[in-house]
Amino acid sequence: EERPDIDKVYMTAVQATTGSGGWPMSVWLTPELKPFFCGTYFPPDSRYGRPGFKDLLQRVQDVWEENHDGVLEQASKIVETINQYSSIGTNGPTNHPLDDAPLGAGFDQFRTSYDAVHGGFSMAPKFPRPVALNFLFRYQARTNEVMAREMALHTLRAMGEGGLFDQLGGGFHRYSVDQKWLVSHFEKMLYDQAQLVSSYSDAYQITHDPFYADIARRTCDYILRDMTSPEGGFYSAEDADSEGVEGKFYVWTRAEIEKIIGDKGNADTFCRYYGVEPDGNWEHGNNVLHVTLTMEQTAKLFHKPEKEVAAILDESRAKLFAAREKRMRPHRDEKTLTAWNGLMISAFARAAQALDEPKYRAAAEQAAHYTLTNRLKDGKLTRTATVPAMVEDYAFLANGLVDLYEADFDPQWLRKATELADAMLAQFYDVKEGGFFQTDGRDPSVIVRSKEDYDGAEPSGNSVATLLLLRLAQFTDRADYRNAAEKTLQLFSGHLSKAPQVVPQMLCALDFYLSQPKQIVIAGKADATDTRAMLRALHERYLPNAIVILADGGESQRALVRLLPFLETIKPMDGKATAYVCVNYACQLPTSDLSKMLALLLPVHPQDQ
Numbered sequence: 001e002e003r004p005d006i007d008k009v010y011m012t013a014v015q016a017t018t019g020s021g022g023w024p025m026s027v028w029l030t031p032e033l034k035p036f037f038c039g040t041y042f043p044p045d046s047r048y049g050r051p052g053f054k055d056l057l058q059r060v061q062d063v064w065e066e067n068h069d070g071v072l073e074q075a076s077k078i079v080e081t082i083n084q085y086s087s088i089g090t091n092g093p094t095n096h097p098l099d100d101a102p103l104g105a106g107f108d109q110f111r112t113s114y115d116a117v118h119g120g121f122s123m124a125p126k127f128p129r130p131v132a133l134n135f136l137f138r139y140q141a142r143t144n145e146v147m148a149r150e151m152a153l154h155t156l157r158a159m160g161e162g163g164l165f166d167q168l169g170g171g172f173h174r175y176s177v178d179q180k181w182l183v184s185h186f187e188k189m190l191y192d193q194a195q196l197v198s199s200y201s202d203a204y205q206i207t208h209d210p211f212y213a214d215i216a217r218r219t220c221d222y223i224l225r226d227m228t229s230p231e232g233g234f235y236s237a238e239d240a241d242s243e244g245v246e247g248k249f250y251v252w253t254r255a256e257i258e259k260i261i262g263d264k265g266n267a268d269t270f271c272r273y274y275g276v277e278p279d280g281n282w283e284h285g286n287n288v289l290h291v292t293l294t295m296e297q298t299a300k301l302f303h304k305p306e307k308e309v310a311a312i313l314d315e316s317r318a319k320l321f322a323a324r325e326k327r328m329r330p331h332r333d334e335k336t337l338t339a340w341n342g343l344m345i346s347a348f349a350r351a352a353q354a355l356d357e358p359k360y361r362a363a364a365e366q367a368a369h370y371t372l373t374n375r376l377k378d379g380k381l382t383r384t385a386t387v388p389a390m391v392e393d394y395a396f397l398a399n400g401l402v403d404l405y406e407a408d409f410d411p412q413w414l415r416k417a418t419e420l421a422d423a424m425l426a427q428f429y430d431v432k433e434g435g436f437f438q439t440d441g442r443d444p445s446v447i448v449r450s451k452e453d454y455d456g457a458e459p460s461g462n463s464v465a466t467l468l469l470l471r472l473a474q475f476t477d478r479a480d481y482r483n484a485a486e487k488t489l490q491l492f493s494g495h496l497s498k499a500p501q502v503v504p505q506m507l508c509a510l511d512f513y514l515s516q517p518k519q520i521v522i523a524g525k526a527d528a529t530d531t532r533a534m535l536r537a538l539h540e541r542y543l544p545n546a547i548v549i550l551a552d553g554g555e556s557q558r559a560l561v562r563l564l565p566f567l568e569t570i571k572p573m574d575g576k577a578t579a580y581v582c583v584n585y586a587c588q589l590p591t592s593d594l595s596k597m598l599a600l601l602l603p604v605h606p607q608d609q
Contacts, residue, residue: 001236001337002387005439009082009448014038016081026053028060033447034075035082079447086450096493098486100142100514106500106507107139107148113501114151118180119158125185126176128159130195131455131463135504137202138511138544141603149206156203159196160215161291166250167274168289168321170222172196174240182281183288186240186247186330190227191458193219194343201347201354205542213355220351220360223344226332232366233336233374234344242330249330251286252320254278260323261316265302269309270316273298338375338383341367342396343458349403353539361407368404371397372416379423388443391436392452392461394424399468402475409526409550411559414475418563421472424465425484434487436462453492455505462488463505470512474519474547476563477585489513508544515545516583518601523551523570523590524577530592531577537594543601 013035015021021040028037037060046052051059064071110132113121120126133152140149159165162181164173172192173184200216203209227235242249254276261267275281275292282288299306345364352361375382381389381397398420405413427440430451437449438461452460469485472478489496489510495503496510520538524531531550538548551557551570561568566585572578573590579597580587588600 002335002384004392005390005443005446005450008086008438008450008452009446010035010038012082012085012448012450013078014040016085017078030072030075032075033445034072034079036071036075036078038078082448086448095490096497098489098493098510098513100510102493102496102500103139103142103507103511103514105497106135106504107143107145109501110136110151110504111147115179116154119151119155120181121155124177124179126164126179126181127457128164128172128175128192128196129457129504130192130199131459131505131508132501133199133202135507135511137206137542138508140206141542141544142511142515144603152199153203153207156199156212156215160200160211163288163290165215166222167291168250168317168324169226170218170220171226172219182290184247186250188238189457190223190234190236190337190340191343193223193227194340194347195458197223197347198350201350202542205354205540208540216351217355217357220348220357220363223348224359224363228363228367229334229336229370231374232363232370234341234367235332235334236337236340237333239330239333242328247282247286247288249324249327251282251288252276253280253285254287256323257287257320260319262319266312266316269298269302269304269312272301273309273313335384336371338371338381338389338393339396339458341371342393342398342400345371345397345400346403349400349407352407356536356539361404364400364404364407365410368401368413368416379419380427381420381423388440390438390461391424391428391465392438392458394420394428395436395461395465395468398424399464399471402468402471406548409552409556411556414472414563415559417468418472418476421469421481425480428461428465429484430491434484434491436465436488451491453495453503453506455503459505460503462492463503463509466506466509467512470509470517471547474517475549485509485513512545518543518546519549519580519582519585519587520546520601521549521551521567521570521580521582521587522577523553523572523580526550526552526556528577534577534579534594534597537598538601541598541601546601 010027011021011025013027014025017038024041026039026042027035029035042053042056043050044053046055110121121132133155136148136152139145158181164176164181164184171188174187174189175185177183177185197216197219200212203212204216223234229235240246254271257271257276258267261270273293274289276287280286295306295309299309345367348360348364351357352364381393383389383393398417401413401417428436430437435451438452439446439449441449451462453462454460455463466485466488469481473481492503492506496506500507522531522534549560551567553571557567570580573592576592578590578592580590581600591597
């Protein structure tokens with residue numbers, strides 16, 4: 001987690017030499033740090049045909065002494081292989097056209113792998129992969145393809161109702177070991193919380209269904225309660241185990257639940273709603289809480305009004321949560337990583353917009369101040385207090401600051417985001433080929449500079465950097481940002497065309513690049529009722545290919561004019577908050593009418609033309 005650059009080099013070596021990878025990873029190196037023998041887990045002693053670690057050490061020592069030249073030759077070949085794996089563009093032409101074909105192909109691949117019964121895009125184990133949902137929501141906005149939206153919404157609902165979600169305390173576990181999202185590997189990672197808050201916020205903007213807002217809110221509240229340092233930074237993870245037993249903190253017997261809730265009728269209602277079985281739905285008679293009925297079905301079953309059922313569930317959850325707080329908690333990993341904090345700043349900023357929640361905006365602001373104060377020295381970021389930053393640290397943090405600007409409209413965040421983008425381009429961008437190296441090349445212990453493109457549990461630095469530069473180009477009208485983004489898309493165009501499902505966040509960047517992004521400028525005093533009403537109407541909507549700017553007529557607007565001169569002439573009409581909806585800085589007729597503003601934002605789909 002602290003050194004993904006080193007992990008990437010040697011995990012690639014393990015995968016290249018053994019055909020698979022995983023942790024723990026065991027790699028023997030020459031003094032020049034070149035790998036010559038690789039594997040994953042080796043037991044202490046040889047058994048079941050597997051070499052034991054002690055025996056292996058002796059064999060490696062023997063080979064090192066008896067066939068030294070052969071070992072060095074093998075190491076050089078492995079490094080050559082790692083270089084090939086890591087060099088985008090060396091495996092064939094990358095001059096595929098930058099058109100919307102990869103978007104359609106990506107949608108088709110996700111549709112093929114979609115689990116129509118349980119949601120998600122694989123069998124067991126099932127991981128949340130928010131980058132896929134980001135793409136599907138954008139694809140629906142671009143094409144009006146209902147299936148794209150329904151796959152994403154069904155997956156989010158299934159995860160939010162399943163055991164993957166902590167039904168008492170909020171927040172998501174790392175993955176589900178089964179196909180139904182019931183039983184989880186109970187670890188909680190910050191990057192999952194951050195990305196899923198953004199996904200549920202998007203879903204709420206698209207549907208206005210309170211279910212998605214509730215899951216986003218409960219996850220944000222979990223982070224504020226359990227994963228935020230006194231200074232405002234965000235901790236990295238909570239373990240799956242407590243008292244040496246995985247999941248012990250989170251699971252319940254039926255008898256425990258009945259005793260804590262007290263009232264038998266209320267306990268019956270709770271247990272039926274949350275799928276609690278007398279003999280347990282997990283191991284050793286324990287239950288993982290997951291939603292098995294709708295509120296309406298539960299109300300009918302127990303002949304109670306829905307409001308009463310909701311009150312019973314709220315009260316019962318509170319009692320169980322209070323009892324759970326007395327248990328021994330899982331270990332918390334209190335390191336703060338710049339990249340993951342950037343993701344969480346994005347999440348809080350976007351949740352503040354979608355849910356109209358000031359405390360989430362305040363959390364994003366505090367974390368931004370914390371990260372910039374503690375991790376930015378002489379214009380350069382660090383990943384932790386001692387580890388130099390990688391491209392994802394710059395990209396994720398700068399992207400979070402852009403989201404934060406659109407939440408509180410303080411121009412300092414845009415200024416900082418552009419400074420970080422400039423530093424990112426200077427240190428990591430490949431001027432010759434395009435794309436971003438993961439590292440700045442200064443650390444001799446990193447023997448290969450790779451360009452990461454896989455959008456997995458986290459988006460890749462290249463994908464986020466590309467979308468960041470395209471967004472910042474809209475705020476600054478800087479051609480160098482657009483050109484670097486375009487050249488990066490061109491570098492990865494082969495992957496976008498041949499394996500779009502591998503790079504869904506890069507597909508999001510391609511979608512933005514191919515669209516005509518709107519600049520939406522609201523001219524008015526920040527605290528005026530009509531200004532707030534216009535901004536609220538924008539924040540309630542899913543507008544993936546638009547930027548929102550506040551022209552307040554004061555120092556904030558003057559700061560923005562230095563980035564975008566066209567803002568100088570923008571002002572309210574007749575003393576009322578006024579919306580200017582622009583494309584390429586050419587604006588439609590300004591309007592103070594909320595409904596007219598919203599009509600200007602409606603997407604035009606190919607079938608509508």
